[in-house]
Amino acid sequence: MSAAAPDPLLSVRDIAVQFGGIKALDGISFDMKQGQILGLIGPNGAGKTTLFNCLSRLYTPSSGDILFKGSTLLDRPAHRIAEAGIGRTFQNLATFKNLTVRDNIRIGAHSASSSDMASDALRLPWVGRNEARIDEIVDELIDYLEIGAVADMPVAGLPFGTLKRVELARALASQPTLLLLDEPAGGLNHDEITELGERIKKIRDERNVTVLLVEHHMNLVMAISDVVVVLNFGRKISEGTPEAVQADPEVIRAYLGDAA
Amino acid sequence: MTVQQEEVSAVEARQEQQARSVSAATISSLVVLAALVLCPFFISGFQTFQLNLMLIYAIAIMGLNLLTGFNGQFSLGHGAFYAIGAYTAAILIDTFGVSYVWTLPAAGVICFVSGFLFGLPALRLEGVYLALATFALAVATPQMLKLSILEHWTGGVQGIVIRKPKAPFDLPLSQDQWLYFFTLFVGLLLYWAARNMVKSRSGRAIMAIRDNPLAARSMGVNVALYKSLTFGVSALFTGIAGALGAIVIQFVAPDSFTFVLSVALLVGLVVGGVGWLPGAIVGGAFIVFVPNIAEEISKGLSGAMYGLMLILLIYVMPTGAGGLIRTVTDRLTRR
Numbered sequence: 001m002s003a004a005a006p007d008p009l010l011s012v013r014d015i016a017v018q019f020g021g022i023k024a025l026d027g028i029s030f031d032m033k034q035g036q037i038l039g040l041i042g043p044n045g046a047g048k049t050t051l052f053n054c055l056s057r058l059y060t061p062s063s064g065d066i067l068f069k070g071s072t073l074l075d076r077p078a079h080r081i082a083e084a085g086i087g088r089t090f091q092n093l094a095t096f097k098n099l100t101v102r103d104n105i106r107i108g109a110h111s112a113s114s115s116d117m118a119s120d121a122l123r124l125p126w127v128g129r130n131e132a133r134i135d136e137i138v139d140e141l142i143d144y145l146e147i148g149a150v151a152d153m154p155v156a157g158l159p160f161g162t163l164k165r166v167e168l169a170r171a172l173a174s175q176p177t178l179l180l181l182d183e184p185a186g187g188l189n190h191d192e193i194t195e196l197g198e199r200i201k202k203i204r205d206e207r208n209v210t211v212l213l214v215e216h217h218m219n220l221v222m223a224i225s226d227v228v229v230v231l232n233f234g235r236k237i238s239e240g241t242p243e244a245v246q247a248d249p250e251v252i253r254a255y256l257g258d259a260a
Numbered sequence: 261m262t263v264q265q266e267e268v269s270a271v272e273a274r275q276e277q278q279a280r281s282v283s284a285a286t287i288s289s290l291v292v293l294a295a296l297v298l299c300p301f302f303i304s305g306f307q308t309f310q311l312n313l314m315l316i317y318a319i320a321i322m323g324l325n326l327l328t329g330f331n332g333q334f335s336l337g338h339g340a341f342y343a344i345g346a347y348t349a350a351i352l353i354d355t356f357g358v359s360y361v362w363t364l365p366a367a368g369v370i371c372f373v374s375g376f377l378f379g380l381p382a383l384r385l386e387g388v389y390l391a392l393a394t395f396a397l398a399v400a401t402p403q404m405l406k407l408s409i410l411e412h413w414t415g416g417v418q419g420i421v422i423r424k425p426k427a428p429f430d431l432p433l434s435q436d437q438w439l440y441f442f443t444l445f446v447g448l449l450l451y452w453a454a455r456n457m458v459k460s461r462s463g464r465a466i467m468a469i470r471d472n473p474l475a476a477r478s479m480g481v482n483v484a485l486y487k488s489l490t491f492g493v494s495a496l497f498t499g500i501a502g503a504l505g506a507i508v509i510q511f512v513a514p515d516s517f518t519f520v521l522s523v524a525l526l527v528g529l530v531v532g533g534v535g536w537l538p539g540a541i542v543g544g545a546f547i548v549f550v551p552n553i554a555e556e557i558s559k560g561l562s563g564a565m566y567g568l569m570l571i572l573l574i575y576v577m578p579t580g581a582g583g584l585i586r587t588v589t590d591r592l593t594r595r
Contacts, residue, residue, distance in 0.1 A: 082480035111480025
């Protein structure tokens with residue numbers, strides 16, 4: 001167990017989630033410091049995605065609390081998580097398929113801007129300024145993630161790897177302090193995964209974004225994480241540096257079974 | 261060529277193609293606008309009246325398109341909002357002596373509120389279930405309008421007859437011509453507003469909800485609020501069309517607003533192109549002219565003729581007029 005860090009960015013406290021009689025999460029606690037990359041791993045069914053969905057408020061835990069920048073996330077509905085400073089990507093792509101790459105990323109900036117339907121419909125003066133600010137954010141991200149060549153194409157039909165970058169750009173458009181990545185390496189080839197690892201570290205360093213990474217791809221997690229949290233059957237079984245976690249007999253047992 | 265060079269030239273080619281299709285779009289919209297402005301001076305009063313109805317249905321279809329095409333919510337009941345708009349105008353003119361011009365914003369506001377309120381419970385319904393709920397609305401409306409409690413205002417089964425307004429400021433226009441230009445002006449204003457909305461933050465939010473509600477919510481879009489608001493705005497458009505319809509036809513009665521009207525609007529939407537605003541004109545033309553053409557071909561089998569034409573049209577352009585135009589311009593500009 002890590003000692004309670006002073007003033008953590010994210011603090012998950014004793015979270016439990018039940019589906020019927022099944023405990024999907026059972027008393028999970030951990031802290032994340034500003035600027036960390038935290039890898040969340042565990043065998044299938046360990047509760048990683050459930051925890052992830054609690055953080056983006058798609059699920060409500062039956063007990064426990066989640067503190068972000070010192071205040072609880074649980075009194076926020078899902079659509080007010082982005083404005084708190086938490087952006088996310090999805091395990092299986094969740095792009096807006098009939099829209100262009102640029103419009104997808106613009107929607108990412110929804111919470112970073114404001115307007116209402118009436119002003120938009122009447123093109124009131126501040127709407128233009130608002131759109132200009134959104135476009136500034138979007139243009140910068142298109143450059144940053146090198147998707148300029150496809151920026152004005154519809155999302156449908158673009159290659160998988162490109163769409164993963166589009167999703168990343170969309171998540172960053174809300175200008176998050178915490179970025180939740182749900183299996184970003186899924187479906188990528190070896191070279192693309194190496195590139196992804198570099199990119200995640202770059203985003204953390206250059207954009208001052210803290211990253212929570214749920215991932216199956218062990219090499220990626222161990223290469224870039226500062227801290228790794230291991231779940232199994234809804235419980236936290238280990239937490240520490242990648243080296244410490246890899247050496248933990250409890251973790252080895254969870255992944256390889258008792259025989260090992 | 262290196263990969264980068266290839267990429268750059270592909271982008272340039274694409275931008276060039278876009279620039280060409282943008283200018284083609286501007287030119288064709290100017291041609292359509294000019295035709296709409298000039299037409300009434302070369303055709304009879306009755307034909308002007310028909311063209312006016314086409315514009316009115318186009319406005320109603322535009323409203324339905326915002327809801328179904330852009331937000332992905334089905335409605336088989338937009339005839340109800342059309343009826344509410346029409347009755348609002350007729351009652352305000354007949355009972356309260358309000359000028360016809362002011363009945364439009366009133367119809368808009370009342371329909372926005374009705375649509376928004378109907379949209380709240382509809383939030384829990386998706387796809388075919390929402391279609392059924394709106395179907396119920398369409399079926400209930402004509403009977404509600406016949407209720408004896410409301411008869412003092414609605415005129416019951418008899419409906420309300422209103423007078424046709426004259427052209428103001430001694431303009432040298434017939435009543436039909438004046439009303440046509442009035443509708444055209446309102447229609448262009450609403451088209452401008454719908455286009456602005458679709459191309460802005462709230463428009464992107466409603467399209468995001470259509471494509472992936474879960475992801476939209478995680479991007480900070482208040483899905484429930486935007487869906488209800490879209491229902492309201494959609495009803496506002498259709499309600500204003502209803503008010504214009506009442507003024508132009510000079511008569512409202514419950515049986516003008518049956519379920520058939522709702523279906524006609526949906527047919528117009530599909531024929532014009534789902535998710536493409538200018539398609540509304542094509543849809544409006546279909547609603548007004550195709551039944552007449554069908555009747556001319558065969559009086560006894562006009563329904564069958566109508567069906568045949570509809571099937572042929574959907575066969576030729578399965579994605580509506582919008583899809584057809586997009587395919588053609590793509591072919592022409594891609595060289």
